[in-house]
Structures are given as C-alpha cells and as structure tokens.
Amino acid sequence: MAASKPRSKSAPKRNPAPAAEVRGNADELHQQAGGGHPVLTTNQGIPVGDNQNSLRPTPRGPTLLEDFILREKITHFDHERIPERIVHARGSAAHGYFELTRSLHEFTRARVLTEVGVRTPVFTRFSTVAGGAGSVDTPRDVRGFAVKFYTPEGNWDLVGNNIPVFFIQDAMKFPDLVHSVKMEPDRAFPQAASAHDTFWDFISLMPESMHMIMWAMSDRGIPRSLRMIEGFGVHSFRLLNDAGESTFVKFHWRPKLGIQSTVWDEALKLQAADNDYHRRDLFEAITAGDFPEWELAVQLFSEDDAAGFPFDHLDPTKIIPESLVPLTVIGRMVLDRWPDNFFAETEQVAYCPANVPPGIDFSNDPLLQGRLFSYLDTQLIRLGGPNFHQIPVNAPKCPFANHQRDGHMQMRVPKGRVAYDPSSLEDDSPRESADGFPSHATPADDGVKGRVRAESFADHYSQARLFFRSLEAPEQAHLASALVFELSKVETAKVRERTVSHLRNIDESLAKRVADGLGLSNLPDPAPTATPAQDLPKAPEVRIIGRTKDTLKGRCIGILFDEGSDAGLISNLRKAAEKAGAQVKLVAPKVGGGTLSDGKRQAADGQLAGTPSVVFDAVAVVLSAEAGKRLSKEAAAIDFVSFAWAHLKAIAADEGGQALLKTARVGNDPGVVEAEDAKAFLTAAATRQWAREPKLRTLA
Numbered sequence: 001m002a003a004s005k006p007r008s009k010s011a012p013k014r015n016p017a018p019a020a021e022v023r024g025n026a027d028e029l030h031q032q033a034g035g036g037h038p039v040l041t042t043n044q045g046i047p048v049g050d051n052q053n054s055l056r057p058t059p060r061g062p063t064l065l066e067d068f069i070l071r072e073k074i075t076h077f078d079h080e081r082i083p084e085r086i087v088h089a090r091g092s093a094a095h096g097y098f099e100l101t102r103s104l105h106e107f108t109r110a111r112v113l114t115e116v117g118v119r120t121p122v123f124t125r126f127s128t129v130a131g132g133a134g135s136v137d138t139p140r141d142v143r144g145f146a147v148k149f150y151t152p153e154g155n156w157d158l159v160g161n162n163i164p165v166f167f168i169q170d171a172m173k174f175p176d177l178v179h180s181v182k183m184e185p186d187r188a189f190p191q192a193a194s195a196h197d198t199f200w201d202f203i204s205l206m207p208e209s210m211h212m213i214m215w216a217m218s219d220r221g222i223p224r225s226l227r228m229i230e231g232f233g234v235h236s237f238r239l240l241n242d243a244g245e246s247t248f249v250k251f252h253w254r255p256k257l258g259i260q261s262t263v264w265d266e267a268l269k270l271q272a273a274d275n276d277y278h279r280r281d282l283f284e285a286i287t288a289g290d291f292p293e294w295e296l297a298v299q300l301f302s303e304d305d306a307a308g309f310p311f312d313h314l315d316p317t318k319i320i321p322e323s324l325v326p327l328t329v330i331g332r333m334v335l336d337r338w339p340d341n342f343f344a345e346t347e348q349v350a351y352c353p354a355n356v357p358p359g360i361d362f363s364n365d366p367l368l369q370g371r372l373f374s375y376l377d378t379q380l381i382r383l384g385g386p387n388f389h390q391i392p393v394n395a396p397k398c399p400f401a402n403h404q405r406d407g408h409m410q411m412r413v414p415k416g417r418v419a420y421d422p423s424s425l426e427d428d429s430p431r432e433s434a435d436g437f438p439s440h441a442t443p444a445d446d447g448v449k450g451r452v453r454a455e456s457f458a459d460h461y462s463q464a465r466l467f468f469r470s471l472e473a474p475e476q477a478h479l480a481s482a483l484v485f486e487l488s489k490v491e492t493a494k495v496r497e498r499t500v501s502h503l504r505n506i507d508e509s510l511a512k513r514v515a516d517g518l519g520l521s522n523l524p525d526p527a528p529t530a531t532p533a534q535d536l537p538k539a540p541e542v543r544i545i546g547r548t549k550d551t552l553k554g555r556c557i558g559i560l561f562d563e564g565s566d567a568g569l570i571s572n573l574r575k576a577a578e579k580a581g582a583q584v585k586l587v588a589p590k591v592g593g594g595t596l597s598d599g600k601r602q603a604a605d606g607q608l609a610g611t612p613s614v615v616f617d618a619v620a621v622v623l624s625a626e627a628g629k630r631l632s633k634e635a636a637a638i639d640f641v642s643f644a645w646a647h648l649k650a651i652a653a654d655e656g657g658q659a660l661l662k663t664a665r666v667g668n669d670p671g672v673v674e675a676e677d678a679k680a681f682l683t684a685a686a687t688r689q690w691a692r693e694p695k696l697r698t699l700a
C-alpha cells in the first residue's frame with residue numbers, strides 16, 4: 001500500500017466543495033473533482049473530503065464513533081466475502097456467444113437450438129471441484145464447464161464437467177462424495193487433492209465410481225489449458241418439439257484447439273510456478289484477441305434406441321459410445337470478453353441445471369433430479385436471498401415478469417396494486433401463456449414407491465474397462481501411475497488393497513501394475529460384483545493422444561536469453577513461432593534483460609527464477625558462449641532445460657545454449673534441435689515427445 005502523507009485536522013483539503021453544492025448528477029460530480037475524476041462519495045452519495053485519515057478530536061486522540069465515512073467503509077469491507085461454493089469454488093469465467101450452425105427444429109422448439117446464425121450471449125465458468133476459491137488451478141481434479149445461455153426464451157444453464165460421467169448414481173450420495181474429497185475435517189488438509197484416505201476409503205466402497213475414477217486418474221484430470229478441455233452435459237436431457245414429441249439428447253463441447261494435458265510432474269511443479277496458470281492463460285488469450293472456441297455437438301436418440309443400449313442411459317456413470325450414437329455438430333461457442341469485475345460476475349454467477357427454455361426438458365436420471373433441487377437452494381445461501389436473479393450476470397436478457405415480491409436486496413420497484421393471480425384490477429399484470437414451458441408427459445413406470453436402485457444400474461465395471469482398454473499405451477501408463485501416486489498418499493493399507501481389488505474387475509494388467517507400484521506383496525481378491533464386466537468394442541473418442549492437435553495455436557514458447565545473445569536468432573525464432581500461432585515470451589536471469597549481439601537492449605517478459613519452463617509448451621535457449629558457461633552454474637537455468645526435457649517438450653539451443661543442455665543432462669532425440677533450424681523446432685514444438693518418456697521415468 002502506498003504511504004500517504006499524514007494530514008492533520010488543519011491540513012488543506014483536496015476537495016473543498018461544501019456538501020450543499022453537490023447534486024446527484026454524475027457530470028457535475030466529474031467537474032467538481034477536477035480532470036476526469038468523479039468525486040469520491042460514500043454509498044449514500046455524500047462527498048468525501050479526506051480518504052486518508054479518520055475523525056479524531058485531537059491529532060493523537062481516539063477515533064470518534066461519529067465518523068460515518070470510516071464506519072461505512074470498514075463495514076462494507078467486513079462484508080466483502082460471501083460464502084464460497086461448497087464445490088467448484090475455484091473458477092474463471094468469460095463472456096461470449098453461441099452461434100447455431102444447424103437447426104434442431106425437428107426435435108425441439110427451443111429458439112436457441114433452431115435459429116441458425118443467431119448469436120446468443122453466454123457466460124461460461126470453468127472450475128476445479130475440490131479446492132477452495134484461493135486454491136491452485138492445476139491439481140488433479142475434474143473441471144466444471146458451466147455455460148449460461150441468455151436465450152430469448154429465458155436462461156438455459158448447461159452445467160457440465162470436462163468428464164462425461166460422474167462418481168455416483170444417486171444425488172443422495174453427493175454430500176458423502178464431497179465430504180470425502182474435501183480436506184479432512186479434523187486436520188483441514190489436504191487442500192484441492194483427492195490423494196488422501198477419506199476419498200479413497202469412500203471410492204473403494206462405491207464400485208459405481210470406478211468408471212469415473214478411470215477418467216479422473218487419466219490425463220483428463222490435469223489439463224494444459226481450459227481452452228483445451230472438452231465439456232459434457234453428462235446426463236441425458238430431453239428435447240421437445242412443437243408436437244410435444246420427445247428425443248433424448250446428450251450435449252458435448254469440443255475445443256477447437258484440440259484436447260491437451262500436462263504430464264503429472266509438470267502439473268505438480270506448475271502448482272508452485274503459477275497458482276493461476278489456467279486463469280492467466282484464459283485471460284491472456286482473450287485479452288490478446290485469441291478467442292477460445294468450442295463446437296457444440298449432440299447425441300440424439302429415441303426411447304427405442306435407448307432400450308437397445310447394453311446399459312441404462314439414465315445412469316450417469318455411463319457414456320454412450322460414439323459408435324452407438326454419433327455426434328452431430330450444431331453450433332459453436334466463442335469466448336471473446338473477459339469480465340469487467342471478478343466478484344460481480346464470476347463469483348456471483350449462479351448456474352442451475354433446472355434453468356431450461358421451452359423445448360428442453362429433463363430425464364429421470366436420479367443424479368440430475370437431485371441437482372434440479374440443489375442449485376437454487378445453494379444460491380439462496382450463497383447470494384443471500386431470493387433476488388439473486390436480479391444481479392446483472394444472472395438476469396435474463398429477455399423480459400421477465402411475475403408476482404414474486406420483496407425479499408432481501410430487491411432491486412426492482414414494482415408498480416401498482418396487483419401482486420397476485422388471478423386478478424382483474426389491472427390490464428397489464430402478467431398472465432400465463434398457452435405457449436408456456438411444457439413438461440414431457442412421461443408415463444410413470446409401473447412399480448412400488450421405494451428407495452431403490454434400478455437393476456439396470458448394476459454394471460459398474462464394463463465401461464471402466466472400455467475406457468482403460470481404449471487408451472493408448474502412454475495414457476494407460478499415466479493412469480496406472482496416477483493411481484499409484486494417489487494410493488501411496490493413503491495411509492490405511494486396507495483402503496489401498498480394496499481399491500486394487502476393484503481394479504482386478506476392470507483390467508488385470510492395470511491391477512498388477514498398481515499393486516506392483518504400491519509394493520503390495522499379494523494381489524487382493526477381486527471385489528465382489530453384481531454384474532461381471534463385459535468386453536465392449538473400444539471407444540477411440542476417450543483418448544487424448546491422437547485428439548491433441550499438432551499445432552502451435554494457443555501454445556506458448558519460452559526463449560531463454562542473456563547478455564550477448566544472438567539477436568538474429570531470437571528474432572527468427574520469435575517470428576516463426578508467432579506466424580505459426582504461438583505466443584512467445586522471453587526469459588532472462590534479470591527482468592531488465594540484456595544487450596543483444598546487435599547492441600540493442602532487450603527486456604525480458606519474465607525473470608528466470610520466477611518463470612520456469614513448466615509454463616511453456618516448448619523452449620529455446622539462445623546464449624553467448626560466456627552466458628552458456630555462466631548459466632551452467634545456475635540452478636534455475638539448469639532446471640529450465642532439464643524440466644523441459646523431463647516434461648517431453650521440444651528444446652532448441654544454439655552453441656552457447658548447448659553447454660547448458662549438457663550440464664542439465666538433456667539427451668538427444670528428435671525433440672532436441674538446433675536453434676538455427678526454426679522449422680524443425682516448430683514441428684517438434686507442436687507435439688509432446690511421447691517416445692522420450694520411457695527413457696526418463698519408471699511408469700507403473
């Protein structure tokens with residue numbers, strides 16, 4: 001905080017205008033403060049003459065209770081925080097639009113899904129699940145992917161995740177799941193981590209979670225960027241057309257940049273290098289005009305199709321493989337505006353899966369049914385009362401009117417006598433419309449009321465097996481290693497063993513690898529199953545490898561330089577990388593940079609110690625012979641290249657840089673190239689060097 005010169009009672013005031021002269025008009029206020037500055041006022045509009053000192057009877061005397069300016073300021077400050085979200089507390093969001101490219105008019109009457117070319121404004125928030133609002137961006141976790149469409153027929157909130165299935169089948173288990181993954185209640189750690197006893201204790205007692213565990217332990221749990229994740233509505237929803245006919249639908253978001261993840265060691269180091277890695281990445285891309293984009297695709301199927309699936313589509317632990325129901329792309333979402341204010345928008349936005357316009361309806365998925373209740377309830381406590389829909393980010397952008405009145409923070413001033421229905425006293429009071437929201441006339445199953453789980457939800461392992469066996473070899477190795485990492489943090493041996501007993505039902509080789517990684521001397525018996533796993537055809541769409549785009553678009557390249565570095569080389573590399581769509585950042589031991597070979601000063605974008613290579617997708621090292629020798633004795637410089645090597649990134653180096661590579665024991669492979677060969681560097685930088693991995697670490 002900048003020190004300000006203390007002023008005594010007798011010091012001249014900056015704003016001598018007496019209160020009597022002040023009008024509530026903003027233009028006048030501007031003029032009064034001078035220049036372009038509006039006059040500082042209290043929340044009641046009283047102009048403030050001194051914002052540095054509180055009111056006291058004498059310069060060294062006590063503060064007076066009368067100081068309403070101080071009291072208002074401190075009281076407001078005391079109330080600046082609202083309860084954070086119980087889950088998904090850590091998040092980043094942006095404004096943008098959704099543009100429909102293919103009409104679904106045959107299936108739905110919702111205008112947002114039938115009016116091709118119309119741009120519907122959206123507000124999209126990404127989040128981690130387990131950590132608090134101030135936690136890091138890169139733990140192993142599911143990512144929330146929530147989109148609010150401000151449609152002409154009311155708000156539609158598609159509140160999804162970056163994983164298409166969920167841990168549990170019934171909303172009844174949600175508080176248990178969340179309590180198990182959150183920091184343990186007696187010790188208040190670990191923060192933002194599933195690698196602890198209570199989570200794995202719960203999971204190992206819930207076989208229905210096994211499919212989701214495969215996804216969460218895969219590289220999907222450690223994304224490179226929020227711009228490179230898929231999104232899924234998870235549940236089946238219904239579409240209803242004008243005739244009231246229903247079609248089931250699953251929603252998928254597919255990132256234009258392709259899917260990409262980090263490697264686990266990199267994710268761990270990112271937690272130290274940049275707590276805001278994903279938030280900063282999204283902010284920098286959007287403010288640079290490099291707008292992230294996703295396709296919206298749907299899987300459409302009928303009741304009859306569903307009856308033929310070898311699983312129940314109402315069970316949220318199941319995907320519908322694309323070989324059964326292909327995806328149809330129907331539109332795109334572009335995020336093109338960072339919020340003006342984090343609290344007002346990103347923190348106060350209130351999503352609710354029950355917000356759907358006419359033409360979209362719910363299925364009987366028991367998890368979805370529970371969610372329909374939970375979100376409104378949480379918002380009442382989180383945002384303080386029933387009028388949170390009036391907060392600008394939550395308010396529909398179409399007209400809305402009803403007879404609900406009053407309550408905390410009522411911002412509207414309703415007119416007239418009528419606040420009830422039916423009424424006959426006023427001609428303009430809101431009335432029902434024949435065109436209002438229709439609910440699908442779903443016939444109720446025959447049966448008896450009870451707390452039951454459908455028999456069709458009993459297969460917990462087939463799709464977990466399908467997922468694991470569909471992965472490429474490096475992805476399978478990462479998944480096994482992730483399980484070893486997580487379970488190695490679990491202190492209770494029986495929990496580790498119980499988890500392995502489930503893995504035996506999924507894939508014997510996976511169970512063996514994990515057991516071996518944990519040092520278990522004997523494989524436990526397979527867990528008892530209600531329905532043994534079936535072998536299903538592979539689903540290539542669950543992989544990341546092969547679906548990452550070999551491109552530099554959206555990627556970031558770091559060039560390490562110092563005094564005397566070759567100016568031409570730096571400029572060539574920078575130009576070539578930028579032309580290929582990458583962002584380039586220069587890193588030097590000092591942020592002031594150095595004088596390059598052409599005699600010109602070059603500032604750095606980041607200082608070496610605070611800008612390790614984990615924040616880049618590929619690195620180049622351009623150093624004079626002298627700087628190469630000097631930096632070979634500098635731990636941060638050695639780490640810069642050795643971590644880039646360990647994290648399977650492309651590295652380019654000139655002769656001076658080679659000295660550093662040698663000290664850091666960087667090996668030789670097609671991903672390590674000469675800095676003079678920009679083309680080779682860019683080709684290598686567009687992908688990760690998977691072939692290098694087995695040389696570097698023992699994967700489970």
Ligand code: HDE
Nearest residue numbers: 085088125144145146160161171174234370371374375378
């Ligand atoms: Fe949520 N979830 N959830 N959830 N969820 C919340 O709502 C809940 C579930 C998801 O960026 C909360 O406003 C229950 C599945 C996202 O603001 C809360 C159940 C999926 C976000 C809540 C689920 C999600 C939330 C916390 C099981 C993926 C963040 C604060 C029945 C399809 C939205 C809030 C944002 C947030 C309840 C399961 C996604 C407490 C009871 C499945 C992306 O209401």
